[in-house]
Amino acid sequence: MTSLSSGVAPMPTKAQIRRQRNRKTMSVLRIVGILLITALWLLPVLWICATAFKSPGDVISLDIFFTPTLDNFAKAVGPNYQLGGRIWNSIIVTVGTLLVAIPSSTAAAYAFSRFRYPGGIVWPIGLLATQFVPAVMIIIPLFILFRSIGLLDTPIALIAVNLSVVVPYAIWMIKGFMDALPMDMEEAAMMDGASRFRALIDVVIPVAMPGIITATIFCFVVTWNEFFYALILTSNDSVTLPVSLMSARTDKGDEWEIMAVIGLTIMVPMMLISRVVQRHFLKGLTAGAVK
Amino acid sequence: MASVELDGIGKKFGDVVGVATQSMTIHDGEFMVFLGPSGCGKTTTMRMIAGLLEPSEGRVLVDGEDVTYDAPKDRDIAMVFQNYGLYPHMSVGENIGYPLKVRGLSKADRKAQIQDVAERVELTQLLDRRPSALSGGQRQRVALARAIVRRPKVFLMDEPLSNLDAQLRVSMRAEIKHLQQEMGITTVYVTHDQIEALTLADRIVIMQKGVIQQLGTPEEIYNTPANLFVANFIGSPSMNLINGSLENGIFTAPGGVHVPLKDSSQKNRANVVLGIRPEDMSVCDAVGAMISGVLYNSEMTGDAVFATIDVGEARVCARGDRHLRFQKAQKVGFDLDLDYVHLFDGKSGARL
Known part of the structure; x- marks a missing residue:
């Protein structure tokens, strides 16, 4: 659409005006849609946040305004709910799981990605196939096993079980990243005088870092939220946060405000870590761009 | 500085012959070019010299010493890869200095040598940049610098110029030739470009389907081709x-x-x-x-x-x-x- 008389802007045609108006309507609709969906997702979260600061009386009222109180937190930390200990247990189990899962998954992923061995793809697929077994099927054998070796109600039992869930996924996620890395880099490192292990440490792992971090976030979320195994395998000493939610269901009724406090404790670290890691994650992505 | 000897070396991938049994000697300080169409086994042969690929038969000798089953790191051979193989998470200086770092040199010693090599390939201004911020020719020079920084016994180059544009290729070609003559390092160079082969080589090996067709100086190859394949392959327009x-x-x-x-x-x-x-x-x-x-x-x-x-x-x-x-x-x-x-x-x- 070049105008014949230069210097004079061409008059927009009716079709153009209609198209422009349509575009505006579309973008307004889109923003409204996004807001609706965001509200749908965020409202419960906000509700939990608010509930954590409400007195028991306010919890069941529908009033939006209430006097905030920290009583619930004091009560949650107290002897009835032992929130401090529960947090500690969750941290031990999660950190313990990650400390074992990530290095071993990285090493396994590298091996699966780079070496040829009899059976080939059968091994990593077999590893993933272990996840086809439903938790409810193996929980009783696991319970008996841990009871007989005296590990019931210990963080070690939970770490072991979490590892069995998390490691196969982590291996596959990291393997996918490593498969996409060109061999040139690590071969260059080996020609430069590095052993295979050194090449892995110096070159492969730093470059695969975005994948490893993705796997770490995944493992963190799964382990931190894990409920079922912890419910069965712990009773007093090693109860984790998700299970401790249950303790707010007393015979005197459900203590919603306590549940909200515990729920908040579960959510906040996940949000914080996602924020921090996300930034790293993006940095890793751009640094990895070679070509 | 060293001679490289391939003694009855061969490589099979399952039933497929990658490189048929063959022998050759690359003399001390020589610039040897492996030339052939893609899939002729030239890169396979080079990777066996490098130690990145284990031969199915035969021996690789560097300076008369059998290194057939040595790890790449123990052969003191440097290699320039087709896609450069730079480390994206390290700066140019760290890339060049990596071979020295692996060998345990102190930071100060490394710095001096990196500076020295960077001057040689005109990279001094770029030492703090990441490889992703460099042009193709600059990346190529980083890869070269990384290879020469430790003065290896043997230099391997796997189609190092194929990712560059035509003009850059000509100037890098001259640069490589100049560096090689100045340093006198035994060099094996893989290419499918006959002009590169003829201009760079002291001697050329022409391969096809894993078999050596002719081994000789560029003059011999051009003036007395050993068979129809060589006659047809070398020269443009062809014979x-x-x-x-x-x-x-x-x-x-x-x-x-x-x-x-x-x-x-x-x-x-x-x-x-x-x-x-x-x-x-x-x-x-x-x-x-x-x-x-x-x-x-x-x-x-x-x-x-x-x-x-x-x-x-x-x-x-x-x-x-x-x-x-x-x-x-x-x-x-x-x-x-x-x-x-x-x-x-x-x-x-x-x-x-």
């Missing part, structure tokens, strides 16, 4: 090949080919291929010429005119003076420089 027969020292082919050979001792044969390069012929009058036919096409390339004529079933191309002009369907004759006529066996392809 004219005419099927015919040999009788009483005279080569004849249908359609007007009558070449009295210089060497009349050749036996009479029915199935012979005569090879002659376009630049070893001169355009002349059709009457009485050794080869004559009807003009098919003429091309002015600036410094020369290439005339192609139909001779029987063959097409023969000759390089002529740049002022030559032809008419459509004109009868044209070529005279051959008999010193550069090549004869090959029609069946085996071997040079006669």
